[in-house]
Amino acid sequence: MTKSYVVRDSELDYDSNLVFTLDGRRSGQPDLYRHLHRRAGGSVQIIRGAPMMSEASAFRIEVLLSFQRALWDMVTPSLRGVAVKPIGPLIEARFIYDAVREEERMTVAEVEAYVVADFVPPVDVSFTAVAVPISAPRELEPGEQWVYLRRESEPE
Template sequence: MSQVPLRVSVLLSVQRALWERVTPGLRGVTVTVSSTAVSGRMIFDHVPTDDDVEDCSLVETHIIADMLPEITVTLAPVGIEPPAPRDLFSGEEWVYLRKEPH
């Protein structure tokens, strides 16, 4: 990771962690990266189910495994039902964004 910028490492890690975890109800995945922390949201089109929470935990675990020990990783499952917009919080960027009608 020392030769690859942290942001790039995080984006690649999240994309890999999402393999087989993108369900029809997943609207988007965000991430915020700092030198000591990675945080993000898995945004669902419904109140997250137990399966969604488990998927989020597994994605978080895979990201943790890719990071240096001093970097804290937190990923939260949240429900934002359409037609509510999927807005980014300050400092966030999209890692995954589902196609939806405008």
């Protein structure tokens, strides 16, 4: 019986020249292979670099982390919320303001530049500034999620 062991890149010791070929043969550091072989009680197939999560999940996490950094010093008193829709290779974002003036458009363009700089093509971005008065609720559109929400009093 063949057991498969997943060896992720983060678990490999690159200083020891550990290399596994696509057909499961090994070269370099045989101790790990022998250890896994004994543990399995038979044949062992080692798969190097197997993904830990789906590409969509990894992309979503990268986008959220990028926004966390890109929003530093960009949150103004009139910003009510930021909704993002990360569907690779496109990142869409809505910046919800009390009112949109040139200053808000420039801020959104700056955040957009920071986010796009974190990715390589074919990733593209589309950010917009929208005005939603304080009397109107902030609502997500399909596929969006919040990356920033201002604390607001409940309407009476």
